[in-house]
Amino acid sequence: MFSRSSARRRWGRWSLVTGAVAALVVGTIGFGHTAQAATVFGDDFEDGNTSDWSKSGGTWTVVADGSQTVRQTNAGSENARLFAGTTSWTAYTVQARVKPLSLGSGGHAGLLARASGSTTFYRLALLPGNQVQLQAVKGSTVTVLGGVSRTVAVGSWYALAIEVNGSTVRATVDGAQIAQATSEVSGSGRIGLQTAYATAAFDDVSVTTSGTTPPTANPTTTPNNPPTPTPTTTAPPPTTTWPTPTGNAPVNNGTIQVTGTFDGGMRRYCCIGDGGQGESQDPVFTLAAGATIQNVILGAPAGDGIHCEGNCTIRNVWWEDVGEDAATFRGGSTYNVIGGGARAASDKVFQHNGSGTVHITGFYAENIGKLYRGCGNCSTSYERHVVMDNVTVRNADAIAGINTNWGDTARFTRITIYGDATVCQKYRGVSSGNEPVLIGEGADGVNCIYTSSDITYR
Template sequence: MHVRRTHRRALAAAFTAGATATVLAAGLGSSAFAATVFSDNFDDGNSSGWSKSGGTWSVVTDGSGVLQQTNRDSELARQFAGQTSWTDYQVQARVKPQSFTSSSSLVGLAARSSSSTRMYRLALLGSGRAELQAVNGSQITVIGSASTGAATGTWYTLRIETSGSTIRGFVNGTQVGSGSDSLVGAGRIGLVTAYASGSFDDVAVDSGGAGTPSTPPSTTAPPTNPPPTTAPPTNPPANWPTPTGSQKVDATVQVSGTFDGGLKRYYGIGDGGQSESQDPMFVLAAGATLRNVVIGAPAGDGVHCEGNCTLVNVWWEDVGEDAATFRGGSAYTVDGGGARSASDKVFQHNGSGTVTIRNFRVENAGKLYRACGNCSTSYQRHVVLDNITARDTDALAGINTNWGDTARFTRITILDDPGRDTRICVKYRGVAKGSEPTEIGEGADGVNCLYSSSDITYR
């Protein structure tokens, strides 16, 4: 008997500008930055929407909800949010150092993080100084610094402003550094510790709009089936491949360019469960391609695409949290491969633009695709599903019709489903952070869910 699963947890975080934007405007003084495009005060008790890299993080109560990193022996612990396409903006947060292990230990805030080790950082040091830094791996360039007497157990308000090549840092409203630097032109925000523990609260991003998404979502028309970037096979493969070998992964693999795994199995990140605090197995930079990879269990939070990306012949043997999350770009392609044992969903679409999934197998899953219904920024999102074979899967796609999402289906084959329990297109009403999307319907409508009976074959 086919048993339909229920939605188990909140999707990634979202926000409402409202009162938070008013408070920020009052506290930031005169600035060219006007629109609040992201905020999180952790009062909802979770860190949904943030991506962890290293450290031990949890939301705790310190007067109100705060995000805390407690592993003071971690060489570098980071949480990232936002989009890799963000350019000119200011990010502000309250930061409390809890402990330093040395004078060079730090607790701080990051802007324009183009990767986990490339960013601008405003750091409170164990020496009592604050430094505005350009970070490029192990190479640290100090743009400016000042003595602040930073003490453990005390809250400080940190702010970084980026405008073109001009980078400025402020502690409690006082500028501690300013200079011109061209290391990175765009990237996400981050919360950072190094050989220290600390707490973070009241994070907000304001922008004049250059390169930064805004709400409400856009109304751009979705593309029709995008042209393939590689020649697809005629049909999804009938069987899961036999890995050519196995390799345990102890830390997230950063991919730029093309990573070809030769159909080797990669495993070892996370605990195989649904926790959102798990690190991803692979993080793909904008424009990267991951191909010929078998992802075994545990696989943490699977694959993160930080910009446009291509996944070719990638197989997930046992999806834990999500198989892949599409974040900072506008066009993502999954060509070939398959996924199974996803208790919630396979592909999570948090960024804008279109996800194309073709020549793909899915088995024993909740949803093959879900457009985020309560992320930090509300986009109009689109998905194109072509030449899909599904077995024991509750739904192929979930979209938010109130934001103009669309899902287009062609050459869909549903196996072993005589009762036709697999739902093709499920419609939701997208909501702001702290709320849960509401299911409002399903089925083809010629507007959001685009398919006809001839597009779906049951066998």
């Protein structure tokens, strides 16, 4: 598809900005735009590395195949991806040469556009059985926007291209259109290369804009998905001194239902449950959508702590001895934990069962399993996110556990760890009744997002 030039570099310094590439984008692939195409990203892998890409799954290496190419060689990987660019990219064309090396049953090799999350994007996929499809992917839901039956031969190169402009998505293979559709699955996002139960080689990747809504000229590979959520409220550095109750408030009539704002005046509320890890214990408090609970101490036993049935705020709440869980986020889209602390959680402190983003700031925890866990086997699966800032943890196994196959993300800044806790554990979420599988840990720029400067060990 491209001629070779040793002068080609990344990020808009590619020597093939004009000529064949521009003509292909504006003429063959375009929707009638008259603006001059501009190449804002290009990688031919001739420098021998993938430093401008972030990896999620699979085994990726740069190898010679007539020229330097990047190759994914783990045929058993169910979701191997490389991402580049930023989530702010909107109207553009991404193109690449793709050569499937093996295609297992149910597998594919393909090109991604507008990846707003690790599992939300448009995909042009080469499939077994001589099929090519343009797909809209959101979590586990794959919608076929169009496709054709044509030869897909292992060991042959194919020139794939996806153009996204507003709600219009168009795909070509070897310069011939195979699909055009309207979709609202993703309005912006990065580019990507992907295989599933397949191996493949990729080369000559470029991103061009026709001048409608130019992508950022200097993208970064992290953070990734989705656009970085920020806490709606911040807290001072967490205190590690447990508060003294101003009095006791026995819970005599079962769970306390909260609407609006509940201020406990730093009284100790107790007791529900047996203090163990038994499932289905009642919570001490249930917060209706939009409710706030503040200045509360939960004594032991505290049952299943606090349930948020919708968006909620938990401010300056302290758990003296976490029972089943300190708090469970069940519905809504935005939850804020501001200040406070928890101790003696043999499993986890915060359980995220619903969708949306949990923000945790100014919080202290000690003698716990995990501070946060996105449910890995609930009856309904969601893409979940957690953002932690200004958090101190002592004697923990892990700070967060997420499910990468559902697109979960965990972002960390200003985290202080006393001990050797793992910052981010990655699981493969499963259906209800099964146990999630731990598949990795550590920063990857895609799901677990932090740098060494974000974490302080003491």
